[in-house]
Amino acid sequence: MAEVALTSQSKQYINVVTSVDPYWLADMGACFFSVREQNFSDRDRTKKATEFNKQAEMEMAMDNDREAAKAAQAQELALRNVANTPRIAGMGTPTPRRGGQTPRRRMGI
Secondary structure, three states: OOEEEEEOOOEEEEEEEEOOOOHHHHHHHHOOOOEEEEEEHHHHHHHHHHHHHHHHOOOOOOHHHHHHHHHHHHHHHHHHHHOOOOOOOOOOOOOOOOOOOOOOOOOOO
């Protein structure tokens, strides 16, 4: 239902009045609107609040787990990249030998 009224003043204005279903607002803009039911007992209200809190805690735990998994994956990738990076020996540092043992000197001929 919509009503339109034309107002004549020094300038003309149009006023529009529309009926809006509150459940539609709660569905489409849940972060801005909520439907407050009438005739609920305190017990029902606390039960709904408890359920909402449990759901919010569960969603927050899932988000924390996702963030921890992403951080662990990023750390693993960084460690893998560091392990594959070639080492450059600076002045005064011993260079790594390719063989596993120190070469032995030959005695005699």
